[in-house]
Amino acid sequence: MKPINVGLLGIGTVGGGTWTVLSRNAEEIARRAGRPIRITAVADRDVALAQRVTGGAARITADAFELVRDPEIDVVVELIGGYGIAKDLVLTAIENGKHVVTANKALLAVHGKEIFAAAQAKGVTVAFEAAVAGGIPIIKALREGLSANRIEWVAGIINGTTNFILSEMRDKGLPFADVLKQAQALGYAEADPTFDIEGVDAAHKITLMSALAFGIPVQFDKAYVEGITKLEATDIKYAEQLGYRIKLLGIARRRQAGIELRVHPTLIPTKRLIANVEGAMNAVLVQADAVGSTLYYGKGAGAEPTASAVIADLVDITRLATAGAEHRVPHLAFQADQLVDLPILPIEEVQTAYYLRMRVEDKTGVLADITRILADGKISIDAMLQKEPGEGESQTDIILLTHLAIEGQVNAAIARIEGLATVVGKVTRIRLEELN
Amino acid sequence: MKPINVGLLGIGTVGGGTWTVLSRNAEEIARRAGRPIRITAVADRDVALAQRVTGGAARITADAFELVRDPEIDVVVELIGGYGIAKDLVLTAIENGKHVVTANKALLAVHGKEIFAAAQAKGVTVAFEAAVAGGIPIIKALREGLSANRIEWVAGIINGTTNFILSEMRDKGLPFADVLKQAQALGYAEADPTFDIEGVDAAHKITLMSALAFGIPVQFDKAYVEGITKLEATDIKYAEQLGYRIKLLGIARRRQAGIELRVHPTLIPTKRLIANVEGAMNAVLVQADAVGSTLYYGKGAGAEPTASAVIADLVDITRLATAGAEHRVPHLAFQADQLVDLPILPIEEVQTAYYLRMRVEDKTGVLADITRILADGKISIDAMLQKEPGEGESQTDIILLTHLAIEGQVNAAIARIEGLATVVGKVTRIRLEELN
Numbered sequence: 001m002k003p004i005n006v007g008l009l010g011i012g013t014v015g016g017g018t019w020t021v022l023s024r025n026a027e028e029i030a031r032r033a034g035r036p037i038r039i040t041a042v043a044d045r046d047v048a049l050a051q052r053v054t055g056g057a058a059r060i061t062a063d064a065f066e067l068v069r070d071p072e073i074d075v076v077v078e079l080i081g082g083y084g085i086a087k088d089l090v091l092t093a094i095e096n097g098k099h100v101v102t103a104n105k106a107l108l109a110v111h112g113k114e115i116f117a118a119a120q121a122k123g124v125t126v127a128f129e130a131a132v133a134g135g136i137p138i139i140k141a142l143r144e145g146l147s148a149n150r151i152e153w154v155a156g157i158i159n160g161t162t163n164f165i166l167s168e169m170r171d172k173g174l175p176f177a178d179v180l181k182q183a184q185a186l187g188y189a190e191a192d193p194t195f196d197i198e199g200v201d202a203a204h205k206i207t208l209m210s211a212l213a214f215g216i217p218v219q220f221d222k223a224y225v226e227g228i229t230k231l232e233a234t235d236i237k238y239a240e241q242l243g244y245r246i247k248l249l250g251i252a253r254r255r256q257a258g259i260e261l262r263v264h265p266t267l268i269p270t271k272r273l274i275a276n277v278e279g280a281m282n283a284v285l286v287q288a289d290a291v292g293s294t295l296y297y298g299k300g301a302g303a304e305p306t307a308s309a310v311i312a313d314l315v316d317i318t319r320l321a322t323a324g325a326e327h328r329v330p331h332l333a334f335q336a337d338q339l340v341d342l343p344i345l346p347i348e349e350v351q352t353a354y355y356l357r358m359r360v361e362d363k364t365g366v367l368a369d370i371t372r373i374l375a376d377g378k379i380s381i382d383a384m385l386q387k388e389p390g391e392g393e394s395q396t397d398i399i400l401l402t403h404l405a406i407e408g409q410v411n412a413a414i415a416r417i418e419g420l421a422t423v424v425g426k427v428t429r430i431r432l433e434e435l436n
Numbered sequence: 437m438k439p440i441n442v443g444l445l446g447i448g449t450v451g452g453g454t455w456t457v458l459s460r461n462a463e464e465i466a467r468r469a470g471r472p473i474r475i476t477a478v479a480d481r482d483v484a485l486a487q488r489v490t491g492g493a494a495r496i497t498a499d500a501f502e503l504v505r506d507p508e509i510d511v512v513v514e515l516i517g518g519y520g521i522a523k524d525l526v527l528t529a530i531e532n533g534k535h536v537v538t539a540n541k542a543l544l545a546v547h548g549k550e551i552f553a554a555a556q557a558k559g560v561t562v563a564f565e566a567a568v569a570g571g572i573p574i575i576k577a578l579r580e581g582l583s584a585n586r587i588e589w590v591a592g593i594i595n596g597t598t599n600f601i602l603s604e605m606r607d608k609g610l611p612f613a614d615v616l617k618q619a620q621a622l623g624y625a626e627a628d629p630t631f632d633i634e635g636v637d638a639a640h641k642i643t644l645m646s647a648l649a650f651g652i653p654v655q656f657d658k659a660y661v662e663g664i665t666k667l668e669a670t671d672i673k674y675a676e677q678l679g680y681r682i683k684l685l686g687i688a689r690r691r692q693a694g695i696e697l698r699v700h701p702t703l704i705p706t707k708r709l710i711a712n713v714e715g716a717m718n719a720v721l722v723q724a725d726a727v728g729s730t731l732y733y734g735k736g737a738g739a740e741p742t743a744s745a746v747i748a749d750l751v752d753i754t755r756l757a758t759a760g761a762e763h764r765v766p767h768l769a770f771q772a773d774q775l776v777d778l779p780i781l782p783i784e785e786v787q788t789a790y791y792l793r794m795r796v797e798d799k800t801g802v803l804a805d806i807t808r809i810l811a812d813g814k815i816s817i818d819a820m821l822q823k824e825p826g827e828g829e830s831q832t833d834i835i836l837l838t839h840l841a842i843e844g845q846v847n848a849a850i851a852r853i854e855g856l857a858t859v860v861g862k863v864t865r866i867r868l869e870e871l872n
Contacts, residue, residue, distance in 0.1 A: 021726045025586050031651055031774035032583045032766070129581075135727030137581025144580075145565075145573025147468045148747030150461050215467055273709060273733060290457045291571030291744035294734035297709060298727060308727035311584030319765060329755060330468070338467035 001035035004318045007073035007098075008042045009064050009089055010080040011050045014103055014130070015042075017303030018077065018310050019053055029311065033318040037311070039077075043067040068093040075317055077310060078102040087111055094118045094126070101313040103130035103306055106195075109204035112211070112218030120336040125320070125328055127313035132205045133158050133282045135305035136298040137312065142212040142286065143333035149288035151213040153253035155435060158205040160280035160300045161196035162228050162248040164188045166265075167278045170236050170245065176229060188280055198227035199248060199263040206250030209284070210261050213252055214342060215334035219261075222344035226264035235357060235428060238399050239267050242385055244355075245275040246430065258343035260350050267355050267401075267432035274435065285435060348408035353382065353432040356400045358417060359424040362389045366422045367398065373420075377413040379405045395424055401432060437471035440754045443509035443534075444478045445500050445525055446516040447486045450539055450566070451478075453739030454513065454746050455489055465747065469754040473747070475513075479503040504529040511753055513746060514538040523547055530554045530562070537749040539566035539742055542631075545640035548647070548654030556772040561756075561764055563749035568641045569594050569718045571741035572734040573748065578648040578722065579769035585724030587649040589689035591871060594641040596716035596736045597632035598664050598684040600624045602701075603714045606672050606681065612665060624716055634663035635684060635699040642686030645720070646697050649688055650778060651770035655697075658780035662700035671793060671864060674835050675703050678821055680791075681711040682866065694779035696786050703791050703837075703868035710871065721871060784844035789818065789868040792836045794853065795860040798825045802858045803834065809856075813849040815841045831860055837868060 008015055019039060022029065030036045043064035044050040050060045061067055068076050068089050076093040078100060080086045086107050091114075093100050100119070102108065108115065108128055119126045129139045133156065142151070157163050161183065168179040180197065183189035195201045203225040211218045228248050239246050244267040253260040268275045273295055277283040282300025287293055299305040320328050330336060360366045367386070374381060385399040402410070414427045442458075444451055455475060458465065466472045479500035480486040486496045497503055504512050504525050512529040514536060516522045522543050527550075529536050536555070538544065544551065544564055555562045565575045569592065578587070593599050597619065604615045616633065619625035631637045639661040647654045664684050675682050680703040689696040704711045709731055713719040718736025723729050735741040756764050766772060796802045803822070810817060821835040838846070850863045 017726075021584055025584060025725070028586050028651075029584060031770045034766075034771050135582075136730055137577050140576060140581045141573050144752060145576045145748055146571075146744065147751040148457055148461060148465060148744045150464050215464075273712060276709060276712065288744070289461070290453075290740040290747075292735045292738075292741055294572055294732070296730070296732060298730035302728075304726040305728055308582065308584045308724070311726075312581055315583040316580060330470075334467045335470045 003036040003038050004314070005040040005072055005074050006037060006314060007067045007070060007076045008039045009067065009076060009078045011042050011044045011053050012079065013303045014306045014310070015079040016053050017307035018079070021304055021307045021311060029315065033315045035318060037314050037318055041067050041070060041073060064089050065092060068098065069096050073098060075099045075101060075314060077314070078104055081106070083107055083110055090115055091118055094122050094124055097122060097124060099125045099127070099317045101127045101310055101317065103128070103310060105131040105201070105204040105208060109207040109218060109220040112208070116218070116331050116336070119331060125317055126331050127317060128208065129313050130306045130309035132208055133284055133296070134298065134300040134302060135308035136282060136284065136296050136300065137309070138209070138284045138296045139212065140312070141294070141296055142209060144329060146286065146288050146291060147333070149290045151254070152287040152289060153251065154206070154209050154213050154284060154286050155249050155251045155433065156206065156209065156282070156284035157247050157274065157277050158250050158282055158284065158300060159196055159202040159248060160282060161189045161193060162202070163277065163282070164280045165197070166228060166246060166248065169233055170240065173233055173237065175233050176231060197229050199225045202248060202250045203263045206252050206261065206263060209250070210252035210259060212333040214254060214259055215332070215339050216259060216342050217339055219344060222261060224262040224264070224347040228265050231265050232428070235355070235430060238357060238385060239355065242383055242399065242401060243270050244268060244432065245270050247275065249433065251433065255345065255351065257349065258345045261344050262347060262350060265430055267430055268435055272435050348411070350407045351404055352407070353404055353434065354402045354410050355430040355432050356402065356414070357428040358398050359395055360398055361422040361424070362394055362396050363422055369420055369422065370398070370417055373413050373416045374402070377409045379410060379413055439472040439474050440750070441476040441508055441510045442473060442750060443503045443506060443512045444475045445503065445512060445514045447478050447480045447489050448515065449739045450742045450746070451515040452489050453743035454515070457740055457743045457747060465751065469751045471754060473750050473754055477503050477506060477509060500525050501528060504534065505532050509534060511535045511537060511750060513750070514540060517542070519543055519546055526551055527554055530558050530560055533558060533560060535561045535753045537563045537746055537753070539564070539746060541567040541637070541640040541644060545643040545654060545656040548644070552654070552767050552772070555767065561753055562767050563753060564644065565749050566742045566745035568644055569720055569732070570734065570736040570738060571744035572718060572720065572732050572736065573745070574645070574720045574732045575648065576748070577730070577732060578645060580765060582722065582724050582727060582730070583769070585726045587690070588723040588725060589687065590642070590645050590649050590720060590722050591685050591687045591869065592642065592645065592718070592720035593683050593710065593713050594686050594718055594720065594736060595632055595638040595684060596718060597625045597629060598638070599713065599718070600716045601633070602664060602682060602684065605669055606676065609669055609673065611669050612667060633665050635661045638684060638686045639699045642688050642697065642699060645686070646688035646695060648769040650690060650695060651768070651775050652695060652778050653775055655780060658697060660698040660700070660783040664701050667701050668864070671791070671866060674793060674821060675791065678819055678835065678837060679706050680704060680868065681706050683711065685869065687869065691781065691787065693785065694781045697780045698783060698786060701866055703866055704871055708871050784847070786843045787840055788843070789840055789870065790838045790846050791866040791868050792838065792850070793864040794834050795831055796834055797858040797860070798830055798832050799858055805856055805858065806834070806853055809849050809852045810838070813845045815846060815849055
């Protein structure tokens with residue numbers, strides 16, 4: 001059968017990996033896809049790099065817009081990243097009737113509504129397995145593997161940089177800033193790590209997964225995003241003593257009133273498999289009504305793991321290249337006319353459990369005051385850890401784990417606790433999920 | 437769009453679960469599939485049961501052959517099980533141009549060649565997500581999610597009964613026979629548990645996965661199958677002391693000379709995520725060249741988890757129901773004319789590491805004799821555990837872990853060791869995989 005001609009936008013790390021894997025496994029891939037898949041044109045500003053990687057086996061251009069209009073190209077793979085030119089290129093490719101494969105989570109999380117609508121109107125596919133959790137086929141699992149289920153929630157360790165930092169902080173008892181420097185030296189964190197450590201990257205990914213899980217539009221602007229920069233080694237240590245690990249989780253949960261969509265550091269029980277995902281690895285846990293819990297684990301980044309996802313999408317598109325649009329798997333798991341606009345809940349309405357750490361004067365009645373405030377707010381206590389004051393100290397730490405509570409009520413209770421004369425400074429509050 | 441009409445063969449546990457989930461999530465499923473999926477006819481010998489479950493909402497018949505020939509039926513779901521009548525029904529359904537969804541691992545592992553060839557000739561799909569690891573979408577991952585990769589090996593905990601028994605043996609230090617009785621009382625093991633505890637069920641499943649992973653025909657007759665019935669609690673304890681857990685693994689590995697296809701109790705490092713899969717849960721670890729290691733975890737059995745997989749296949753078929761055969765995902769991941777007949781290696785040629793336990797007289801020179809025999813056989817030692825003799829005893833246990841070795845050579849060395857005057861009785865040999 002006629003080969004599928006792919007136009008590649010950007011031949012950096014992931015683009016280079018895609019070229020390498022498609023070349024190395026060409027025969028194996030054609031045996032699966034039913035026809036050869038070949039990159040026939042590459043657009044990159046660094047023409048010399050593109051020449052070097054492709055060794056003259058593809059047409060090279062510095063003009064990406066020319067490529068996405070090329071009538072010889074069947075599918076465009078966008079690996080440029082960012083919201084700027086990448087958006088114009090993807091929309092132009094769609095307008096020219098090309099299927100699009102992209103690893104660009106930022107673009108889809110922010111501009112997905114517009115892009116998916118354009119693809120729908122044009123009858124082409126926008127596939128994005130590579131945008132979430134690298135080579136782990138989690139998009140396919142949510143979109144197809146779990147299609148029988150009403151999905152209840154998705155919780156994922158979906159940013160390798162922050163998971164590496166948290167693993168190191170726990171292992172070595174070091175503060176955030178030191179481990180970040182080390183992660184940068186090792187190449188696990190970028191020179192400007194803001195998107196990773198502030199949780200933005202994870203929020204892009206959980207936003208995409210929320211659309212697939214619940215059949216809602218992509219709406220990054222309503223996600224609650226909190227990174228790991230303020231996390232203290234002390235809390236990692238106390239959590240450990242209570243049987244928990246702290247992970248940066250992306251969480252999307254269906255509630256009666258709407259959808260919770262949030263990224264923040266989270267205590268999870270050490271006995272859960274996902275709590276033991278260490279280093280730069282990724283894992284996504286999905287709770288669904290028929291199948292129960294399923295977990296998907298693997299490398300969340302890197303040239304070849306990401307290329308694995310890009311090429312899986314190319315194989316899917318190749319199998320369907322000439323079938324009518326109605327036979328395709330919908331981009332967002334649900335048919336385009338079947339999305340529903342469930343509200344995304346503000347963070348104050350989120351319901352979760354909490355870890356609260358406070359510094360108190362070691363006096364009788366302190367604990368009674370604190371527990372009364374919590375009881376007034378209908379917040380019940382699941383576990384408590386009270387340390388003896390250090391030699392010659394008059395203050396000590398109290399750590400409380402609560403049962404499920406509404407965030408707004410917890411915040412109100414914290415304000416009252418901080419007002420007590422016997423409580424020193426601020427209360428540290430970290431969310432906790434049992435994930436069962 | 438026109439609904440898809442499903443004919444259900446067998447409304448027992450999984451059939452009942454499929455009915456329940458399709459009814460409960462009808463709207464959610466139609467939003468994904470693009471049209472309603474409904475069971476319009478059910479065949480079961482227990483007509484009264486079928487009436488009760490369906491409440492009159494489907495046509496009931498005791499004649500399954502009539503159902504698979506019914507021109508109103510688009511897809512047949514086979515949940516009868518076994519190799520007998522199920523085979524005739526599946527072949528008759530195919531002959532009548534029906535797509536088939538089945539959870540019947542035994543049927544496909546043993547008669548897959550004939551069934552897939554018939555489906556290919558007729559241009560229909562045989563889908564079997566439910567045949568391996570319940571609702572975990574591992575068939576889809578191997579067939580589609582990892583299609584960019586050259587898959588190196590697949591190792592899975594794919595039988596919940598045996599994993600439950602092994603977890604209990606380890607937790608409580610009890611012997612196999614006691615735990616089996618308890619598992620039967622709890623409903624985790626059947627009255628006749630032979631297929632599970634002798635490894636046959638796991639072998640059916642790993643046989644199917646080997647076909648998907650490597651593009652080879654389904655050939656259960658060449659699998660090596662060893663169950664857990666001879667496993668002693670002592671070895672579970674020693675393994676733990678050495679940093680390993682014992683799991684019943686199904687393993688399919690690509691080697692230069694051919695494919696290893698085997699099921700047996702296996703030591704795996706406790707630090708691996710898969711070693712921590714406990715109770716009746718399932719997990720499959722896949723090593724592939726581009727993506728590296730990925731793990732898939734969830735419930736491997738039960739009415740609704742299995743129904744989740746059956747319905748996912750129905751949704752896939754619905755999406756493609758009217759597209760040409762060339763646009764479909766191939767049953768066995770690779771195109772039907774692209775299967776290659778790599779040899780399945782006999783167990784003597786398998787390469788793995790080994791745990792060896794032997795009872796020896798506590799005399800000088802014993803260890804030297806044993807290690808010399810291993811060195812002669814080019815078997816190198818990775819770790820050793822020698823226990824002090826008990827009070828008043830003259831014998832003790834030696835446990836050796838080897839590096840990778842060829843099974844035939846290990847067996848020859850064991851025979852020589854058992855011939856030593858200072859070695860008492862048989863050497864216990866359990867295979868070990870580092871899974872890295």
